[in-house]
Amino acid sequence: MGVATGIYHTSYRADVALRHTRAEWVRLALVIVAVVAAPFVVAPYWLTVLNQIGIAVIGAIGLNILIGFTGQISLGQGGFLAVGAYTAGLLTAKSGVPFPLDLVAAVLVTAGVGALFGLPALRLKGLYLAIATLASQQIILWVVTHWDAVTGGRDSLVVPPATLFGLQLSGDETFYWVILFFAAVAALCATNLFRTGLGRAFVAIRDQDIAAEVIGVDLFRYKVLAFAISSGFAGLAGALSAHYYMIVTWERFTLDVSILYLAMIIVGGLGSVSGAIYGAAFMIAVPAWIEELSRNLSSLAFLQPDMPAIQQLIFGLTIILFLVFEPRGLSRIWERVKDYFRLWPFRY
Amino acid sequence: METFIQLTVNGLANGAILALAALGFVLIYKATGVLNFAQGEFLLIAAFVIWFFLVEIGLPWVVGVAVAVAVGVALGVVIERLILRPMVGEPVISVIMVTIGLAAVLAALVQIIWGTRPRAFPDFIPSDTIDLLGATVGVNRLWAIGIVAIALLAFTLFYTRSRDGVAMRAVADDQQAALAQGISVRRTFAFAWALAGVSAVFGGALVANLIGVSAGISSFGLLVFPVVILGGLDSVPGAVVGGAIIGLLTSYTGGYVGGGLETVIPYLALLAILMVKPYGLFGQVRIERV
Numbered sequence: 001m002g003v004a005t006g007i008y009h010t011s012y013r014a015d016v017a018l019r020h021t022r023a024e025w026v027r028l029a030l031v032i033v034a035v036v037a038a039p040f041v042v043a044p045y046w047l048t049v050l051n052q053i054g055i056a057v058i059g060a061i062g063l064n065i066l067i068g069f070t071g072q073i074s075l076g077q078g079g080f081l082a083v084g085a086y087t088a089g090l091l092t093a094k095s096g097v098p099f100p101l102d103l104v105a106a107v108l109v110t111a112g113v114g115a116l117f118g119l120p121a122l123r124l125k126g127l128y129l130a131i132a133t134l135a136s137q138q139i140i141l142w143v144v145t146h147w148d149a150v151t152g153g154r155d156s157l158v159v160p161p162a163t164l165f166g167l168q169l170s171g172d173e174t175f176y177w178v179i180l181f182f183a184a185v186a187a188l189c190a191t192n193l194f195r196t197g198l199g200r201a202f203v204a205i206r207d208q209d210i211a212a213e214v215i216g217v218d219l220f221r222y223k224v225l226a227f228a229i230s231s232g233f234a235g236l237a238g239a240l241s242a243h244y245y246m247i248v249t250w251e252r253f254t255l256d257v258s259i260l261y262l263a264m265i266i267v268g269g270l271g272s273v274s275g276a277i278y279g280a281a282f283m284i285a286v287p288a289w290i291e292e293l294s295r296n297l298s299s300l301a302f303l304q305p306d307m308p309a310i311q312q313l314i315f316g317l318t319i320i321l322f323l324v325f326e327p328r329g330l331s332r333i334w335e336r337v338k339d340y341f342r343l344w345p346f347r348y
Numbered sequence: 349m350e351t352f353i354q355l356t357v358n359g360l361a362n363g364a365i366l367a368l369a370a371l372g373f374v375l376i377y378k379a380t381g382v383l384n385f386a387q388g389e390f391l392l393i394a395a396f397v398i399w400f401f402l403v404e405i406g407l408p409w410v411v412g413v414a415v416a417v418a419v420g421v422a423l424g425v426v427i428e429r430l431i432l433r434p435m436v437g438e439p440v441i442s443v444i445m446v447t448i449g450l451a452a453v454l455a456a457l458v459q460i461i462w463g464t465r466p467r468a469f470p471d472f473i474p475s476d477t478i479d480l481l482g483a484t485v486g487v488n489r490l491w492a493i494g495i496v497a498i499a500l501l502a503f504t505l506f507y508t509r510s511r512d513g514v515a516m517r518a519v520a521d522d523q524q525a526a527l528a529q530g531i532s533v534r535r536t537f538a539f540a541w542a543l544a545g546v547s548a549v550f551g552g553a554l555v556a557n558l559i560g561v562s563a564g565i566s567s568f569g570l571l572v573f574p575v576v577i578l579g580g581l582d583s584v585p586g587a588v589v590g591g592a593i594i595g596l597l598t599s600y601t602g603g604y605v606g607g608g609l610e611t612v613i614p615y616l617a618l619l620a621i622l623m624v625k626p627y628g629l630f631g632q633v634r635i636e637r638v
Binding site: 067071073119120123124125126127128130131132134135136138139142146210255259262263266270306308309310312313315316317318319320323324327 | 383431434435438439440441442444445446448449450451452453454455456457459460570573574577581607608611612615616618619622623626627628636
């Protein structure tokens with residue numbers, strides 16, 4: 001039990017391993033058991049919530065790669081989700097492209113659009129970049145709502161159910177496995193990204209972009225790549241949402257959605273893949289839980305008419321309280337909890 | 349030609365209102381380096397507070413506005429103390445998000461207290477129209493231009509002539525050097541937010557007079573971003589020029605091109621100008637050293 005004094009590695013391979021201790025493997029096993037068992041034990045309402053969380057996890061991981069790891073602020077995640085959703089939806093509904101292929105197309109198209117709108121990042125920083133990405137969000141949404149010939153404008157686009165090997169992928173239970181698969185792949189890809197030179201170049205840009213350039217990181221290439229990769233994740237999330245809801249409407253991709261995704265990575269923890277997962281789960285599950293609570297408890301019925309405002313109030317307070325009291329989010333809280341038990345009965 | 353004059357006058361008048369709202373952003377940014385995403389909600393809450401004291405309670409004009417200004421000052425100071433002071437030294441994204449969270453809280457509070465029903469704002473500016481160079485223009489628009497001119501003059505005098513204004517510029521430039529000169533940075537921050545509260549009261553009254561007292565006021569905060577960024581975040585003349593450019597561009601696009609393009613043209617212009625001038629037209633260029 002040499003755990004309490006630290007973890008020592010004797011080879012580089014061991015040092016870069018994703019999991020170091022037996023406790024970490026046990027926790028991973030528990031998580032796998034929980035997500036596999038979930039669709040069999042939870043109520044139907046919570047299964048839809050889980051599916052929404054799974055889609056949000058993919059988008060939040062993508063946004064965290066851009067903001068948390070590369071330090072480029074983006075208020076445009078909603079727009080990129082829209083590009084992914086409309087690409088997949090249109091390819092399925094109008095061209096009949098089979099299911100996994102349209103996801104690939106959506107990821108590639110969204111990555112391209114993301115790279116295009118990432119170009120201002122070469123000259124802009126901080127607040128100016130934030131507003132430039134806000135502009136890209138508004139421009140993408142405007143194109144979606146006004147390009148009547150292709151997107152159908154403000155009307156919603158109906159997507160036929162996806163099929164894979166003759167199996168129809170519709171309904172919460174079937175789609176849970178699809179979303180789970182892609183969310184797991186996304187998490188694994190993102191985690192591995194930061195064990196490569198590419199990921200480390202991103203982190204170098206975040207910490208000090210001029211210094212990064214001095215040590216040989218090509219800012220042009222890596223900033224555009226960061227936008228492309230992050231948008232690729234958003235494209236996947238958008239495409240999955242198109243197939244899951246079987247309908248695509250512009251209202252699901254407004255600036256509010258971009259802000260929701262920002263809130264996820266703030267609450268979960270900037271610069272942490274697991275943080276993006278915790279944040280997505282928290283920001284989707286808490287409103288769903290409040291809604292269920294207010295529906296089931298008759299003593300809270302008087303709150304019902306004000307429910308949207310109360311949800312908004314809680315949303316805002318969550319962001320403010322996390323930023324004031326724990327700016328590093330849920331992932332930091334979880335680390336502290338782990339440390340407490342690891343060192344118990346000592347304080348440090 | 350007549351259409352052109354009409355569009356120009358309309359554009360300038362809309363630009364004046366945008367510029368007035370943009371001044372609130374610039375005020376906060378110049379002193380504290382915070383881009384306040386809750387500015388639209390500031391306007392919203394201010395409009396409802398004035399409406400509440402004047403119409404609901406029925407206070408006389410002077411008293412009602414004085415009380416609203418007091419509320420604005422209190423709101424600004426409380427928000428600075430509780431929410432923004434802990435954000436000093438945090439990354440830009442945190443500061444942006446905390447004001448976005450604040451915006452959600454303020455909008456929700458307004459909705460919980462006053463509901464979603466739009467209210468009529470008492471007319472304090474005549475709403476009839478007059479002929480100007482052959483173009484019809486609302487008197488309230490001309491008032492907006494006039495008020496912006498006065499506000500601009502007041503801002504410029506404040507920043508160059510008054511002790512507090514100079515202190516604010518010093519704090520914005522270098523907090524440590526300002527502290528060494530005996531300027532209280534905390535007091536200056538609180539003062540800037542109190543001023544922002546006051547400017548929101550007047551801006552809110554003006555906007556509410558044009559579009560009524562409803563949640564739609566808060567979307568005004570979003571419209572103003574292209575204006576502030578275009579002119580440069582820390583430039584008062586930039587806010588005015590940016591307002592005029594965006595106002596005219598929107599007006600001409602709406603009049604000559606149409607098709608809803610006018611709602612997105614400010615953002616296209618913004619991206620185009622930022623690609624050439626990354627700190628806006630008049631913004632201070634920051635030189636970075638490693």
